[in-house]
Every structure is written in structure tokens, then in C-alpha cells.
Amino acid sequence: MSAASAIEWTEATWNPVTGCTKLSAGCANCYAERMARRLQAMGQPNYVDGFTVRTHERMLQIPLSWKRPQAVFVNSMSDLFHEAVPFAFIERVFDVMRRADWHTFQVLTKRSRRLQELAPFLDWPENVWMGVSVEDSRVLRRVVDLRAARGPSLRFLSLEPLLGPLPGLSLEGIDWVIVGGESGPGARPLEHMWVREVRDACVREGVPFFFKQWGGTRKKRAGRELDGRMWDGLPSRSVATVGNTQGAI
Numbered sequence: 001m002s003a004a005s006a007i008e009w010t011e012a013t014w015n016p017v018t019g020c021t022k023l024s025a026g027c028a029n030c031y032a033e034r035m036a037r038r039l040q041a042m043g044q045p046n047y048v049d050g051f052t053v054r055t056h057e058r059m060l061q062i063p064l065s066w067k068r069p070q071a072v073f074v075n076s077m078s079d080l081f082h083e084a085v086p087f088a089f090i091e092r093v094f095d096v097m098r099r100a101d102w103h104t105f106q107v108l109t110k111r112s113r114r115l116q117e118l119a120p121f122l123d124w125p126e127n128v129w130m131g132v133s134v135e136d137s138r139v140l141r142r143v144v145d146l147r148a149a150r151g152p153s154l155r156f157l158s159l160e161p162l163l164g165p166l167p168g169l170s171l172e173g174i175d176w177v178i179v180g181g182e183s184g185p186g187a188r189p190l191e192h193m194w195v196r197e198v199r200d201a202c203v204r205e206g207v208p209f210f211f212k213q214w215g216g217t218r219k220k221r222a223g224r225e226l227d228g229r230m231w232d233g234l235p236s237r238s239v240a241t242v243g244n245t246q247g248a249i
Contacts, residue, residue, distance in 0.1 A: 003066065008212050008224070009178050009234075010073040010106055016060050016093055017078040017085055018046050019053040023110050026135030026161055029186050032077045053084040060092060063100040074107045081111040087118060098125040104237070108133055108158055112145035124151035129176075129235070131156035136164040147173045154235055160212060161187075165194045171205045176235045181215025181222075190214055195226060208233030 003012040020032065032051070039047040046056055063072060074080060074097070080090060097105045108131045109115050115130070124130075130152035132142040146155050154175045159166065161182030171177070179198050181190030195211065202209035211231040214222035224230060 003062070003072075005073060005076070007073060007076070009071075009210050011070040012066070013073045013076040014059070014063055014105075015046070015056070015075055015077045016096075017053065017055050017075050017080060017082070017089070019049070019051045020078050020082060021053070021084075024135065024139055025163055026110070026133060026139075029161075029182060029184060029188075031184055034184070036077060053078065053082055055085060055089045060096055063096060063103055063105075066100075066103065069102040069104075071104045071106060074105050079109050079111055080107055081109040081114045081118065083111070083114060087121070090118065091122065094122050094124075094128070097128050098123065101125060101127050103127060104129065106131065106156075110139075110142065112142035112149075116145045116149045119149040119151045122151055124153065126153050128152065129154040129156055131158055131176075131178075133158045133160065134166070134169075135159070135161055137166055137168070140166065140168065143170065143174070154237065156235075159198060161215065162190055162194055162198075163188055165191075165197060169198065169201065171201060171207050174207055176208050176210070176233070177202050178210045178212055180212030181219075183213065183215040183217070183219040185217065187216050187219075189216075192226075199226065199231065202233070208235055210234065 005011060005013045036047050036051040040050045105128045110133045112132050132146045134142050134157055155173060156176035157174055158178045160180035162179055179195055182188050199209050209231050210233050211224055211226045213219050213224045216222045
């Protein structure tokens with residue numbers, strides 16, 4: 001199965017964990033859940049239980065076989081810090097990321113409280129970037145938890161799907177910001193002003209800003225231009241050449 005990804009801000013995906021449960025408003029139209037049901041119907045063995053959280057021992061070593069350095073989104077089909085993922089398995093994922101030190105691993109969670117609780121007990125290599133998803137002002141606490149988590153050398157925000165303005169968003173200690181609208185069936189609208197406010201804050205604070213998409217039911221037609229240009233900011237330590245990747249998520 002190809003690891004290449006069409007996600008604009010990464011190059012490959014690696015899913016030693018699959019499945020999740022809904023936590024907040026951003027989960028309502030979860031693309032990973034739709035994809036998991038499709039893969040289950042196709043008989044893909046990692047999805048025999050659909051979107052139930054499952055760990056996959058046989059997937060752990062895969063990044064070690066990828067010789068070309070690349071940016072790898074960890075658990076695009078799950079959440080590494082989900083309560084159903086044992087701490088011992090999280091440690092094993094971190095061990096692989098440490099050993100595969102020619103890659104950059106991008107870990108993203110909505111479970112920021114568990115991240116903060118477990119972070120001091122994990123051995124954080126320099127090539128692991130840690131981010132949280134924030135969809136509206138009701139979950140801004142996740143940014144506070146990320147900032148307080150001990151260990152990550154680089155912290156980032158994925159404001160996707162952005163469902164409202166984020167007054168009071170602090171970028172202190174944040175190294176990268178991604179913004180995107182929701183896509184697919186039932187996609188909720190993204191207002192230009194919400195994106196501009198985040199973009200302007202990033203410019204003021206010198207934080208790289210990546211605008212992923214306007215989204216909608218016709219995401220390709222909507223495109224990813226903001227005020228007449230692409231915004232493809234990346235942290236200076238990135239190994240990736242993103243924005244033109246092709247392949248399956």
C-alpha cells in the first residue's frame with residue numbers, strides 16, 4: 001500500500017494505529033472515518049473493525065524501510081494519544097521514530113490533556129514535531145496544553161477544519177501554523193476573515209503559515225489561494241518539499 005499522501009503539508013502517512021472516536025465539533029464530518037468504512041468494505045485487513053481503535057504491530061517498522069528522507073504524518077487515520085492506545089505502544093512508536101532519524105515525523109492530536117500527561121515520560125527525538133488540532137475558540141485549551149507539554153522540540157497547530165474565529169489565539173512557543181477549510185459531504189463554510197486573522201498574526205509573530213485549502217464540496221475548484229497567492233510556510237527544519245505531493249491518503 002502506497003505511503004504517498006495528497007495532504008498538502010506532508011509527503012507520506014504512517015498508520016500504526018487506526019480508528020478513533022468523536023471528541024469535538026471538528027470531528028463531525030471526519031474524513032478518516034469515511035475512509036475507514038470504505039477500506040473495511042474493500043477488505044483491507046487493518047480496517048476489519050471499521051473505525052474502532054486498533055494498534056497494528058506489523059506496521060511499526062515500515063518507516064525504517066523508507067530510505068529517502070521525507071515528512072511523515074503519523075496516524076492520519078487515528079490519534080496516537082487516544083485513550084484506547086496503550087502507553088507501551090506509544091513508546092514503541094516513538095522508538096521507531098527515534099531510529100528512523102532521517103525522516104521528520106508530524107504527530108497531531110486532539111487529546112492534548114493526555115499528551116501533556118504523557119509527554120514527560122516519552123523520549124522526544126529532534127525529528128518529531130508535535131501538533132494539536134483546533135477548530136474553534138471552544139478548544140483553544142489544546143494550545144495551552146501543547147505549550148505546556150515537556151519534550152517536543154517543535155510545536156505546531158492544525159487549525160482545520162477551521163469553523164470559527166479564534167480570538168485570543170496566542171502563538172507563543174508555536175513554530176508552525178496550518179489552516180484549512182472542511183471538505184467533502186456536509187462541509188461547513190470557511191470565512192475569509194477567520195483565515196486572514198490567523199495569517200496576519202503569524203506574519204506579525206514570524207511564525208510560518210501554511211494555508212491548505214478553502215475546502216467545500218468541490219475543494220479542487222475552491223483552491224488554496226489567499227489574497228492572490230499561495231501560503232506554503234514551513235519550519236526551517238523541514239525535510240519536505242510539500243504542496244505538490246500526489247497519491248493516496
